Amino acid sequence: MSEFKPGLNMSVNFEEVFESKLAKNDIIEPKDWMPENYRKHLIRQISQHAHSEVVGMLPEGNWITRAPSLRAKLVLLAKVQDEGGHGLYLYTAAESLGISRDEMLEALHTGKAKYSSIFNYPTLTWADIGAIGWLVDGAAIMNQVMLQRTSYGPYARAMVRICKEESFHQRQGYEVMTKLSFGTSEQKEMAQDALNRWWYPTLMMFGPPDIESPNSDNALKWRIKRETNDQLRQRFVNQTIPQIEYLGLTCPDKSLKWNEAKKGYDFSEPNWEEFKNVIHGKGPCNKERLSSRNKSHKEGEWVRAAAMEFARKQNETA
Amino acid sequence: MENKALFYYILNLADDKLVLAQRLSAWTGHGPFLEEDLALTNIALDIFGTAKSLLEYAAKIEGKGRTEDDLAFFRNERQFTNCLICEQDNGDYAKTILRQAFMDSFDYLLYSQLAKSKDETLAGIAAKSIKEITYHKRHSHSWVDRFGNGTEESKTRLQTAINELWRFTGEFFETTDSDKELAKQSIAVDASTLKGAWEKEILTLLQKANMTIPLDAYMQTGGRKGVHTEHLGFLLSEMQALPRMLPDAKW
Numbered sequence: 332m333s334e335f336k337p338g339l340n341m342s343v344n345f346e347e348v349f350e351s352k353l354a355k356n357d358i359i360e361p362k363d364w365m366p367e368n369y370r371k372h373l374i375r376q377i378s379q380h381a382h383s384e385v386v387g388m389l390p391e392g393n394w395i396t397r398a399p400s401l402r403a404k405l406v407l408l409a410k411v412q413d414e415g416g417h418g419l420y421l422y423t424a425a426e427s428l429g430i431s432r433d434e435m436l437e438a439l440h441t442g443k444a445k446y447s448s449i450f451n452y453p454t455l456t457w458a459d460i461g462a463i464g465w466l467v468d469g470a471a472i473m474n475q476v477m478l479q480r481t482s483y484g485p486y487a488r489a490m491v492r493i494c495k496e497e498s499f500h501q502r503q504g505y506e507v508m509t510k511l512s513f514g515t516s517e518q519k520e521m522a523q524d525a526l527n528r529w530w531y532p533t534l535m536m537f538g539p540p541d542i543e544s545p546n547s548d549n550a551l552k553w554r555i556k557r558e559t560n561d562q563l564r565q566r567f568v569n570q571t572i573p574q575i576e577y578l579g580l581t582c583p584d585k586s587l588k589w590n591e592a593k594k595g596y597d598f599s600e601p602n603w604e605e606f607k608n609v610i611h612g613k614g615p616c617n618k619e620r621l622s623s624r625n626k627s628h629k630e631g632e633w634v635r636a637a638a639m640e641f642a643r644k645q646n647e648t649a
Numbered sequence: 650m651e652n653k654a655l656f657y658y659i660l661n662l663a664d665d666k667l668v669l670a671q672r673l674s675a676w677t678g679h680g681p682f683l684e685e686d687l688a689l690t691n692i693a694l695d696i697f698g699t700a701k702s703l704l705e706y707a708a709k710i711e712g713k714g715r716t717e718d719d720l721a722f723f724r725n726e727r728q729f730t731n732c733l734i735c736e737q738d739n740g741d742y743a744k745t746i747l748r749q750a751f752m753d754s755f756d757y758l759l760y761s762q763l764a765k766s767k768d769e770t771l772a773g774i775a776a777k778s779i780k781e782i783t784y785h786k787r788h789s790h791s792w793v794d795r796f797g798n799g800t801e802e803s804k805t806r807l808q809t810a811i812n813e814l815w816r817f818t819g820e821f822f823e824t825t826d827s828d829k830e831l832a833k834q835s836i837a838v839d840a841s842t843l844k845g846a847w848e849k850e851i852l853t854l855l856q857k858a859n860m861t862i863p864l865d866a867y868m869q870t871g872g873r874k875g876v877h878t879e880h881l882g883f884l885l886s887e888m889q890a891l892p893r894m895l896p897d898a899k900w
Contacts, residue, residue, distance in 0.1 A: 385683065392678035396671060399891040400718045400900040401701045404674075405694060411677050412690040419683055457891055457900075515898050623679070631681025633806070634742050637799030644798060 353554065358484040361427040369553055373483055374428050376555060378435045381421035383447035384414045386620050390454040391463060399457060406503055407460060413496045420492065424485040440625050451614030452532050458511050458525035464504015466533040472497045473567050474537065477557035512578040527583045531601040537564040539603065569595045654827040656710045658837050661873060663703035664731035667721060669752060670696035671888055672739055681742055688788060695781040702774045722892040726881045733872040734817035736881040743806035746792045747814055753786035754850050755821045755843065762838040790854055797858020812863050819868025821847065
């Protein structure tokens with residue numbers, strides 16, 4: 332009988348167990364051993380996703396007080412609340428990997444952590460609310476559906492719930508676009524203008540072209556990602572063009588063309604220079620979004636302090 | 650209009666809800682922390698929901714083919730009859746929470762009674778609403794307690810909010826002759842009868858939070874007659890701009 336030896340041999344075994352779980356499509360849970368770079372990759376991805384939900388509340392939140400009907404107001408308010416709820420599940424999922432919410436927020440507020448660049452574009456008209464639901468949430472779903480089967484359990488479970496709500500949001504967005512597109516000429520113009528402004532930024536949401544995507548290899552191996560950026564982008568275009576046609580709107584891509592051989596559309600790439608600029612803080616609303624988050628957090632400080640102090644006193648007397 | 654008194658009574662109720670929810674919803678995305686952001690948004694959603702039901706009913710009673718959206722977006726500030734407290738700006742979180750605590754206590758009493766109204770539609774709206782108000786009141790009152798028994802800063806902020814808002818609480822209990830008439834028929838609630846219970850509950854809450862009522866208190870009035878503070882015009886301009894810009898559009 333061999334002696335029990337902790338240490339090196341154990342970790343080798345752990346790694347094998349981890350790899351074999353991945354190979355069998357098993358789920359990794361918070362208490363399972365995992366390689367450090369897997370943990371780091373997930374923390375980065377899940378916290379960025381959480382930040383995107385929370386920052387994403389801002390451009391849409393802009394229109395809550397200006398929604399043009401009571402029903403539209405209720406739908407939008409509920410939607411923005413859902414985004415906040417998604418942020419909450421995702422922060423919790425990330426916390427299970429050993430990082431605190433305070434640390435994540437600190438990274439967001441200091442500009443160290445990224446969030447989805449799409450939210451650095453402004454919502455100028457009511458049609459932008461429709462376009463965000465339809466295009467932005469549509470693109471998000473395409474990215475996220477595969478995450479319901481991702482290897483990390485808490486993330487996968489959060490994504491099941493999030494995807495259900497997102498597809499609801501997408502239908503609501505399309506409903507707004509439908510009302511505008513079949514409405515008065517001013518409304519239709521508003522819808523076309525929103526499509527023109529959101530089309531390319533939405534295509535950017537799938538990330539840089541595959542040949543330039545630095546994080547894809549490991550992500551595919553770990554089942555954190557299951558399809559490449561270009562595959563997803565193509566699928567999104569194929570799905571969206573018939574919807575644009577139904578609305579009677581025009582896709583702003585002048586060289587868009589059906590390609591019978593690949594059973595898909597050929598389309599123009601977005602301006603990747605703009606993409607890099609927005610990621611690096613030079614988009615139309617980067618400064619506003621970040622300073623708005625910082626302002627709310629700072630103004631909420633005394634509220635959080637009061638709650639902590641109250642809880643402390645309660646514990647003392649208990 | 651056959652039921653003019655009832656129409657105006659319901660508009661009073663609806664305007665309180667609509668204007669307050671409009672204020673609350675401005676917090677969405679800007680709350681002091683995420684859980685509280687979600688809670689306040691939920692409360693705003695409930696209150697908008699009640700406003701919508703009430704305006705639908707008011708439009709039906711009026712019988713002139715106007716919709717709830719026409720009543721919300723195409724009336725001017727002099728035609729809104731909400732209490733002045735609803736339109737006061739959000740200020741800091743202490744002010745928002747205190748305004749809510751005052752309103753929740755009042756609405757709890759009012760809607761408990763309204764749920765017994767002989768008018769079935771009104772009773773139905775109130776019965777649904779009272780479940781929500783019960784939760785809203787628990788939320789706002791627990792925060793008043795936290796602020797009053799929290800840090801020095803939270804105490805100061807809460808006391809400042811009381812000093813600012815106390816003068817708007819007298820309006821809750823104003824009641825017109827036609828309201829009284831409707832109350833006699835067990836359709837409406839005579840708000841003046843709720844004053845004692847409201848004061849008792851609020852004074853207990855504020856006492857527990859170690860707060861004081863301003864001694865130089867005088868009560869503001871005017872909201873029920875459509876004579877508002879300067880805040881309402883701005884609130885309505887923002888809320889009504891788009892439907893008024895394209896009055897023929899459907900949304």
